[in-house]
Amino acid sequence: MNIHSLLNNIDVDASSLDITITGISNNSEKVEPGNLFVAISGYASDGHKYILSAIEAGAKAIIGEQDVQALSVPYFKVANSRIALAQLAKTFYNSQSRPKTIIGITGTNGKTTTSFMIKHILEKSGRSCALFGSVHNIVNGIMISGTTKNTTIDALELQKQLAKSKDEFVIIEVTSHALTQHRVGGIDFDICLFTNLSQDHLDYHKTMESYFSAKETLFDQLSKNGIAIINTFNKWGAKLEARLKKRKLHTIYTMGDSSTSFSIKDIQYKDKMSLIVQDQNHHYQLTLSFLGEHNIYNAVMAFLTAKAINITPEDALQALETFSGVPGRFEVVQHPIGAKFIIDYAHTEDAFLHCFHTANAMGAKRIIHIFGFRGGRDIGKRQAMIDVSKSFSDVIILTFDDLNNLSYDEMLQTLYSFDIGEQGLVIPDRTEAIGHAWNMIEKGDWVFITGKGHERYTQSFHSDTFSDKDTVEQLLHNPLSYTKEHISIELPFS
Numbered sequence: 340m341n342i343h344s345l346l347n348n349i350d351v352d353a354s355s356l357d358i359t360i361t362g363i364s365n366n367s368e369k370v371e372p373g374n375l376f377v378a379i380s381g382y383a384s385d386g387h388k389y390i391l392s393a394i395e396a397g398a399k400a401i402i403g404e405q406d407v408q409a410l411s412v413p414y415f416k417v418a419n420s421r422i423a424l425a426q427l428a429k430t431f432y433n434s435q436s437r438p439k440t441i442i443g444i445t446g447t448n449g450k451t452t453t454s455f456m457i458k459h460i461l462e463k464s465g466r467s468c469a470l471f472g473s474v475h476n477i478v479n480g481i482m483i484s485g486t487t488k489n490t491t492i493d494a495l496e497l498q499k500q501l502a503k504s505k506d507e508f509v510i511i512e513v514t515s516h517a518l519t520q521h522r523v524g525g526i527d528f529d530i531c532l533f534t535n536l537s538q539d540h541l542d543y544h545k546t547m548e549s550y551f552s553a554k555e556t557l558f559d560q561l562s563k564n565g566i567a568i569i570n571t572f573n574k575w576g577a578k579l580e581a582r583l584k585k586r587k588l589h590t591i592y593t594m595g596d597s598s599t600s601f602s603i604k605d606i607q608y609k610d611k612m613s614l615i616v617q618d619q620n621h622h623y624q625l626t627l628s629f630l631g632e633h634n635i636y637n638a639v640m641a642f643l644t645a646k647a648i649n650i651t652p653e654d655a656l657q658a659l660e661t662f663s664g665v666p667g668r669f670e671v672v673q674h675p676i677g678a679k680f681i682i683d684y685a686h687t688e689d690a691f692l693h694c695f696h697t698a699n700a701m702g703a704k705r706i707i708h709i710f711g712f713r714g715g716r717d718i719g720k721r722q723a724m725i726d727v728s729k730s731f732s733d734v735i736i737l738t739f740d741d742l743n744n745l746s747y748d749e750m751l752q753t754l755y756s757f758d759i760g761e762q763g764l765v766i767p768d769r770t771e772a773i774g775h776a777w778n779m780i781e782k783g784d785w786v787f788i789t790g791k792g793h794e795r796y797t798q799s800f801h802s803d804t805f806s807d808k809d810t811v812e813q814l815l816h817n818p819l820s821y822t823k824e825h826i827s828i829e830l831p832f833s
């Protein structure tokens with residue numbers, strides 16, 4: 340593509356240049372001859388430091404947001420490289436050439452689950468759907484490997500995949516990090532969902548207000564006739580609704596308890612969950628075999644999305660009834676003794692509450708809770724997680740989650756710094772923690788293993804990578820693999 344046409348869209352005048360751009364890269368290590376290199380001032384590193392390497396690798400022009408010394412190729416300074424990157428990628432890949440309905444989902448919890456539910460409804464009604472999110476990215480029915488480092492992939496990859504997609508619908512899980520970093524820049528959304536907001540990621544956003552403001556920006560990208568679907572049971576959702584109402588640009592559907600909302604009534608827990616979704620004129624009976632109190636809210640958000648795209652309520656309800664779940668979200672493994680192991684991705688106080696409410700509503704005898712904290716992430720939410728767990732669980736086993744940049748000793752010290760009471764113990768190795776719960780379980784118990792969900796990891800007990808579910812299933816098939824002798828419980832630091 341000619342550099343002039345490419346840069347024209349970011350208001351940069353390159354009309355005097357006759358350069359053909361073969362591709363765009365923001366990583367000097369991936370630059371190929373003829374590329375345009377976009378230098379980004381990042382969090383861990385600074386792309387401007389790599390401009391010379393990019394030129395050596397064949398970059399023919401550079402975009403950046405800082406002043407730099409004279410270079411052997413043209414350099415264009417922009418106000419914000421990430422915004423420019425998204426716009427350049429959109430132009431280069433011509434990603435909006437095929438019309439499609441684009442659905443963006445944001446919120447602290449429930450993005451993945453709601454996106455899987457919507458995709459299921461769409462596919463049951465014969466529509467094709469691409470999906471970008473934390474479990475996987477799927478385009479034209481094919482999973483794209485190596486793209487799940489982030490929940491929302493970067494602008495370059497996203498625009499490239501959107502251009503490839505022949506799907507009628509595209510669902511994108513949009514995180515607050517992605518919004519702050521303009522990873523979905525340049526995308527016009529037809530439908531935007533706000534699932535909820537609760538404390539998380541304050542390591543990055545510092546305050547709840549600024550976390551909310553980041554999430555809110557998704558709705559600035561909602562197209563003029565677009566539909567906003569908001570959970571107003573959540574106070575931040577109610578705030579968002581009030582702001583959008585003032586703008587008068589969009590149709591708004593709310594799930595909540597005001598007279599104009601879709602409300603939820605008569606929730607019943609048996610083997611399945613059932614409930615009634617009620618609006619001013621109708622009520623709809625919904626049955627879900629995928630358990631978890633929170634999944635009621637996710638299902639109603641998906642139901643409202645189906646309404647927004649003119650799928651009949653009957654078809655949507657039927658599809659939701661056959662929805663079997665999401666990897667690592669409220670996945671239940673039955674223990675032969677008559678107890679349950681639940682693998683769930685809960686990593687906030689709010690998510691814990693929903694899990695425990697479900698267990699209580701479904702008659703759990705005891706709750707055993709295994710969890711840890713992710714290294715390098717929001718530490719402000721940890722005490723609240725402990726407090727909720729303590730008030731609902733009969734046994735707490737604190738274990739390791741991802742260490743990220745933290746050392747083993749630092750994390751161990753952190754785990755021991757919490758008062759987890761008489762009912763608590765610390766078993767650093769996650770597989771050993773699960774093995775310990777396996778050995779102590781009694782009929783009617785519910786064991787929640789939370790925080791890692793579908794993710795695979797390595798811990799000291801085995802050298803292979805595996806998931807929490809693998810561990811539980813291995814115990815199911817070979818209970819002797821984790822006898823008490825295998826379990827080494829660390830003593831607190833003296």
Ligand SMILES: CC(=O)N[C@H]1[C@@H](OP(=O)(O)OP(=O)(O)OC[C@H]2O[C@@H](n3ccc(=O)[nH]c3=O)[C@H](O)[C@@H]2O)O[C@H](CO)[C@@H](O)[C@@H]1O[C@H](C)C(=O)N[C@@H](C)C(=O)N[C@H](CCC(=O)O)C(=O)O
Binds near residue numbers: 488494
């Ligand atoms: C803190 C953060 O969000 N960082 C994200 C950000 O990285 P960054 O731009 O700061 O990258 P950097 O490493 O500082 O490098 C700056 C620039 O120098 C370039 N570079 C660097 C080295 C080199 O040799 N040559 C070179 O050109 C890099 O390619 C980059 O363009 O932009 C990258 C590309 O989009 C992201 O992959 C990266 O996510 C990191 C891995 C991350 O852990 N992010 C988490 C916090 C995150 O985003 N999480 C949310 C989910 C949260 C939730 O659970 O809800 C997500 O969307 O995944």
Ligand SMILES: Nc1ncnc2c1ncn2[C@@H]1O[C@H](COP(=O)(O)OP(=O)(O)OP(=O)(O)O)[C@@H](O)[C@H]1O
Binds near residue numbers: 636667
């Ligand atoms: N609507 C909800 N309200 C509160 N908690 C929820 C809700 N939906 C899911 N959860 C909890 O959050 C966990 C993660 O759910 P899900 O993966 O759907 O959310 P997410 O927003 O994609 O999260 P992440 O960004 O961390 O991947 C679930 O395992 C569950 O414990």
